[in-house]
Amino acid sequence: MVLTEATTEQDRCHDRDEPPTGRQRVLEAAAWLFHRQGYRETTLRDIATASAMKAGSIYYHFDSKEQLLAAVLETGIERITADFVEAARAMPVDVAPRERLRRHVLAHLEALFIHGPFTTSHVTVFKNAPNAVRALAIPSRDAYEARWAELFDRFATEAVLKPGVDLALQRVLLLSTANATLDWFDRLGPHTVEDLAAALTNQFWLGVSALEPGAKRHRGSSPQPSSVPTAQGSTTTP
Amino acid sequence: MVLTEATTEQDRCHDRDEPPTGRQRVLEAAAWLFHRQGYRETTLRDIATASAMKAGSIYYHFDSKEQLLAAVLETGIERITADFVEAARAMPVDVAPRERLRRHVLAHLEALFIHGPFTTSHVTVFKNAPNAVRALAIPSRDAYEARWAELFDRFATEAVLKPGVDLALQRVLLLSTANATLDWFDRLGPHTVEDLAAALTNQFWLGVSALEPGAKRHRGSSPQPSSVPTAQGSTTTP
DNA sequence: GTCTATAACATGATAGAC
DNA sequence: GTCTATCATGTTATAGAC
Numbered sequence: 001m002v003l004t005e006a007t008t009e010q011d012r013c014h015d016r017d018e019p020p021t022g023r024q025r026v027l028e029a030a031a032w033l034f035h036r037q038g039y040r041e042t043t044l045r046d047i048a049t050a051s052a053m054k055a056g057s058i059y060y061h062f063d064s065k066e067q068l069l070a071a072v073l074e075t076g077i078e079r080i081t082a083d084f085v086e087a088a089r090a091m092p093v094d095v096a097p098r099e100r101l102r103r104h105v106l107a108h109l110e111a112l113f114i115h116g117p118f119t120t121s122h123v124t125v126f127k128n129a130p131n132a133v134r135a136l137a138i139p140s141r142d143a144y145e146a147r148w149a150e151l152f153d154r155f156a157t158e159a160v161l162k163p164g165v166d167l168a169l170q171r172v173l174l175l176s177t178a179n180a181t182l183d184w185f186d187r188l189g190p191h192t193v194e195d196l197a198a199a200l201t202n203q204f205w206l207g208v209s210a211l212e213p214g215a216k217r218h219r220g221s222s223p224q225p226s227s228v229p230t231a232q233g234s235t236t237t238p
Numbered sequence: 239m240v241l242t243e244a245t246t247e248q249d250r251c252h253d254r255d256e257p258p259t260g261r262q263r264v265l266e267a268a269a270w271l272f273h274r275q276g277y278r279e280t281t282l283r284d285i286a287t288a289s290a291m292k293a294g295s296i297y298y299h300f301d302s303k304e305q306l307l308a309a310v311l312e313t314g315i316e317r318i319t320a321d322f323v324e325a326a327r328a329m330p331v332d333v334a335p336r337e338r339l340r341r342h343v344l345a346h347l348e349a350l351f352i353h354g355p356f357t358t359s360h361v362t363v364f365k366n367a368p369n370a371v372r373a374l375a376i377p378s379r380d381a382y383e384a385r386w387a388e389l390f391d392r393f394a395t396e397a398v399l400k401p402g403v404d405l406a407l408q409r410v411l412l413l414s415t416a417n418a419t420l421d422w423f424d425r426l427g428p429h430t431v432e433d434l435a436a437a438l439t440n441q442f443w444l445g446v447s448a449l450e451p452g453a454k455r456h457r458g459s460s461p462q463p464s465s466v467p468t469a470q471g472s473t474t475t476p
Numbered sequence: 477g478t479c480t481a482t483a484a485c486a487t488g489a490t491a492g493a494c
Numbered sequence: 495g496t497c498t499a500t501c502a503t504g505t506t507a508t509a510g511a512c
Contacts, residue, residue: 022495038366040278043487056490057496065488098447127421128276128366162448168426169437170446173415176422180414183365188406199407207445208408209336210400260477281505295478297507 007074023061025051028117031072035117039069039125070133073126076118077140080111084147097160098205104151106197108178113185113193123179148175174204245312261299263289266355269310273355277307277363308371311364314356315378318349322385335398336443342389344435346416351423351431361417386413412442 008023020028029050033042044065048055062068087107091100111119126137152167161170178200181189190196246261258266267288271280282303286293300306325345329338349357364375390405399408416438419427428434 038278040276041366044489045487053495054497055488056498059489060495128279160449161446162444165446166428166437169428170441172422172426173438173441176418177411177415180418183414184410188410190404190407199404200411203408203411203442203445205445205447206400207441207443208399208403209443211398282507283505291477292479293506294480294508298477303506 007071007078022051022053022057026053026058026061026068027071027075030068031075031117031121034069034072035120035124039129066130066133069121069125069129070136072118072121073129073133073137074140076120076122077137077144079115080108080119080122081140081144081147083107083111083115084144097155097158098201101151101155101205102197102201104148105174105178105201106194108175109181109193109197109200112179112182120182123182145171145175174200177204245309245316260289260291260295264291264296264299264306265309265313268306269313269355269359272307272310273358273362277367304368304371307359307363307367308374310356310359311367311371311375312378314358314360315375315382317353318346318357318360319378319382319385321345321349321353322382335393335396336439339389339393339443340435340439342386343412343416343439344432346413347419347431347435347438350417350420358420361420383409383413408442412438415442 026047030042030047033046033050037046044055044058047068048058051058058068062071084104084107087103091103095103112123122137122141126134126141129137148171149167152171155161156167161167181196181200185196190199264285268280268285271284271288275284282293282296285306286296289296296306300309322342322345325341329341333341350361360375360379364372364379367375386409387406390409393399394405399405419434419438423434428437
């Protein structure tokens, strides 16, 4: 079982005009199915059907099902990292800390919800991936998380956070919450990803309390009671 | 495939002095392995070995692997619901809103981290469970979430939340964040579940910002920079 | 209640034609 | 590059002895 050289140059981007190559079709079908059904639940025959191909042909492009998963995960982390970098590049120099966070949260959420199933596979199937594949994906994931750590370190340097907060803890809380939105956003989230990013950022930065710590009461509509039995298909309980 | 009558009376509690019955041993082994490895990744032989039994013998107690999963999930939701009810029962009458939330968050986290693998299976394997099993578990899960909705509705009635907040959204944010702690608490969380509950509640209620909205600066130590490459084995990225 | 043995099936992977 | 076999293996589930 060979698990090196998981991705190639053309995995990352291919000409939009050309019809996708065979390898690319397999890769995209696998990403979609892995995200949707899980790794173990997806058979090579599923992937072949979705790629307009027969199962045996997949082995011309990939050595094994595990290597296919490795390529999907690697592509995903490359894309979400690129989106982080692009968000940082497009950041105005004088932007306030909370707005800076909001833009990065938005980039992260857009990478998940808009930029295809490669990124989401990291949330959906990474945990249950075979050990060899998981080990292969960890360095890229840690590198991505390190970028977030830098972001939080800068908040600390600017002294805009509550004194004594655990930066690593807060970072993981925010990212895991953002990732978990995949489970329920279609069901009861705000309508757009922009709204979701704003809601998440505001909750994280300001909390939900109207009174503490010594803030003045806002004017405006009171919160409306929620419909108690939510939607069928609870995906966040417990 | 019969999926009704997933649990029996003795699944919920059995005498502590007696050695566990065969059915109970199978159920607990299954819960543990499902949570640890996933449903598809766990074979009946795995469960049999962990139950000091042979694979064929499992079918004396359960009709199918799916029914076994259904019993695990049903037991889990019964236990976490019981913990919620107990937390409410033990609640002082004059308790402040944030403390009320903290106690329920603690009960939820203890149900996950302390009260065994039945509850955690809902977080770990529910999403990838076979359709029939998932459909069977949804009503109990919704009933549990409805208890949280009542809690949030009471906050709204008491007007302790920011005006205009979406109660359903905030509830799901909190619960999904709490559930996600399963992925990383052992790695970089606070030391005790009590500390985790407090940290989660404070973040949710107050946010992380030191300055907004118009709060006075605290005295105390400044946040310390986080070690940038966190731990190996990132489980929350992206 | 638990065992052994095995049926029935699905899956990842390979070989060789085209 | 893709196809049609087919192999080898592992898995759920059943049958019947003890």
